Amino acid sequence: MEHHIQFLAEEKVLVLLDQRLLPGREEYAFCRTTADVVQALKDMTVRGAPAIGVSAAFGCVLAAWEARNMRDWRPRLDVLLREIAQARPTAVNLTWAVDRMRRLWRPEDSLEDLIARWLREAEAIRQEDLAANRSLGRYGAELLKDGETVMTHCNAGALATAGFGTALGVIYAAMEAGKEIRVIANETRPVLQGARLTAYELRLAGVPVTIACDSACALLMRRGLVHRVLAGADRIAANGDTANKIGTYALALLAGAHKIPFYVAAPLSTIDRSLPDGEAIPLEERSASEVTHLAGIRIAPEGVPVFNYAFDLTPAALIAGIITERGVLSPPYPKSIARAFAQPAPEEEAGAKGSPRERLLPPRTGRPSPDLDEQRQERECFNPQPAPYAD
Ligand code: MRU
Numbered sequence: 400m401e402h403h404i405q406f407l408a409e410e411k412v413l414v415l416l417d418q419r420l421l422p423g424r425e426e427y428a429f430c431r432t433t434a435d436v437v438q439a440l441k442d443m444t445v446r447g448a449p450a451i452g453v454s455a456a457f458g459c460v461l462a463a464w465e466a467r468n469m470r471d472w473r474p475r476l477d478v479l480l481r482e483i484a485q486a487r488p489t490a491v492n493l494t495w496a497v498d499r500m501r502r503l504w505r506p507e508d509s510l511e512d513l514i515a516r517w518l519r520e521a522e523a524i525r526q527e528d529l530a531a532n533r534s535l536g537r538y539g540a541e542l543l544k545d546g547e548t549v550m551t552h553c554n555a556g557a558l559a560t561a562g563f564g565t566a567l568g569v570i571y572a573a574m575e576a577g578k579e580i581r582v583i584a585n586e587t588r589p590v591l592q593g594a595r596l597t598a599y600e601l602r603l604a605g606v607p608v609t610i611a612c613d614s615a616c617a618l619l620m621r622r623g624l625v626h627r628v629l630a631g632a633d634r635i636a637a638n639g640d641t642a643n644k645i646g647t648y649a650l651a652l653l654a655g656a657h658k659i660p661f662y663v664a665a666p667l668s669t670i671d672r673s674l675p676d677g678e679a680i681p682l683e684e685r686s687a688s689e690v691t692h693l694a695g696i697r698i699a700p701e702g703v704p705v706f707n708y709a710f711d712l713t714p715a716a717l718i719a720g721i722i723t724e725r726g727v728l729s730p731p732y733p734k735s736i737a738r739a740f741a742q743p744a745p746e747e748e749a750g751a752k753g754s755p756r757e758r759l760l761p762p763r764t765g766r767p768s769p770d771l772d773e774q775r776q777e778r779e780c781f782n783p784q785p786a787p788y789a790d
Contacts, residue, residue: 402416403415403418403450403562404416404450404453404561406457406521406522408460412429413435413439413461414428415427415428415444416445418444418446419443419444421595421599422595422596422598428444431461432465433458433465433482433483434482435461436454436458436461437486440458440483440493446554446559446592447554447555447556447558447559447560447631448490448491448492448493448631448632448633448669449492449528449532449559449561449666449668450558450560451487451492451496452490452492452496452524452528453496453524453525453528453560455484455486455492456496456497456500456524457521458483459483459496459500459521460517460518462479462480463476464514466510480497480500480501484498487683488681489634489642489681489682489709490634490669491633491669491670491671492633495668495671496524496668499520499524500517500521503516503517503520524561526561527668528560528666529560529562530724531666531723532561532564532565532724533572534724534725535568535664535665535666535722535723535724536563536564536572538723538726539568539572539573539629539722539727540572542569542627542660542720542722542727543569543573543580544626545577545578546578546580547578547580548580548581548582548583548625548626549582549629550583550619550625550628550650551566551570551582551584551593551628551629552587552628552630552643552644552647552650553585553631553643553647554593554596554597554600555597555629556596557600558596558600565632565666565722566629566631566664567597567600569664569722570582570606571606574606580607581606581607581609582597582601582607583608583609583619584597584601584609585613585646586610586612587613587646588645589690592644593610594610598610616649616653617653617657620653620654620657621657625657625659626659627659627660627662628650628651628659629663630651630661630664631664632663632665632669632721633669633710634669634670634671634674635665635669635670635671635736636675636676636680636715637670637673637674637676637732637733637736637737638675638677638715638732638733638736639715639718639728639732639736640676640677640680640713641663641665641712641713641715641718641721642680642682642712642713643663644709644711645709645710647711648712648713648714648717649711651713651718652717654717660720661713662718662719662720662722662727663713664722664723665721665723666723666724667724667725667739667740670736677712677713680712682708682709682710682711683708684709685707685709686707687705687707690705691705715732716730718732721735725742726739
C-alpha cells in the first residue's frame, strides 16, 4: 500500500487516505494548507511514526508555497514549520523530518529554489522509508519460524509508514520468504488501530489474522498461542528504551513473564540519540473523549476524569532485539545502536515489486485513485539474517 500518502505537486495538494474512517470507508483528505496538514496530523487522519514524518515533509513544501505571498516570507515560513513540528509530540520522525528539511534551507535561497529542493527531499524521505522497511523486513523475517503466531499491537504496517511497514513489514517479508505466519492483532484501545487498521491491511494481504482484546494477551500467552511479539516504535532512546502505543509496556512485561521474545521493529529515523534514555521522551496525552466515547456514543458517565496517555515506555531490558534496516540490534543497545549509525547504509532495495500485498492493491501512479477526483469535488480540504550488530 503506497497510495495512502500522495503528493500532487502540480496541484499543490497532499492527499491522505483518511485512517479515521477505515476499515468502513476508503476516503481521502486533501491538504492544501499548513493548517490542513497540522489538523490531519493531530486528528490522526494520518498516523504512525514514519507516515507522520513523510507527511510532515510534504507539509513543509506546502508551507513554503503558502508563504510565497508574504513580503517577508522567511519568518512566516519559520512559524509554519514550527506548527508542523509541534503537531504531535511523541513520534520523533515528525521533528526529524522537519529538521531535515530545515537543514536544506540556505539564507540566500529564493523561495522557488527552496521549494524545488524540498520537493526532492520529501520524495527522498518517502523512498528511504520504503527501502528501510523492506530491508528491516528481511532482517526480521529471519527471526520468524514457519508456522509461528506473532502478536502485534497498534498498527505498525504499511499504513503507518511510507509503505510495507515495520512490524508488519517483518511479517510480509516472512510470507514472501515462503513462511506461514499467523497474526494476533491486539485491538489497541482507545483508537483501535489494531482492530481497524492492522486487521484491515493484513486481510488485504491475505495474512491470517485474529483480533484479540488488549486484556486477553496474558491468557493467550499462557495458553501457548503466541510465539513472538512484534511492536513498532514512535521513539527509541540511545539506550533502547522505546516509546510506543499505550499497552506496549504491559505486553512486553507479559511476554517476559511467559518467556516469549518481544521485538521492536523500527527504522533508524525513529531512534533519537539525543536522549540517553526514555525518561525524557514526551508521552502524548489525548482527548478524554477517545476513552469515554465509542463511535460518537458516550460509554462512561459524564464528569469522570480519564487517563488517556497515547503512548508508554518499554524499558530496553524487556526488548529481545530492535529490528532495523541495518540489522537486528541486540543488547547492550547503547553499543549496538551507536554501531548501527556508524555503518554506511547498506544497499537497500527500494520498492521491490510483487509482494502479496502489492498485488492486491492498485499501483502508485503519482495520481490519485480513480474515485479520488469525485471525492475531491465533494470534500475539498478537510472534513475533516544474522544480526550484524549482535554483541
Ligand atoms: O498514535 P499512533 O496511531 O500514531 O501510534 C502509532 C504507533 O504507536 C505505532 O505502533 C508506531 O508509530 C509504529 S509505526 C510503524
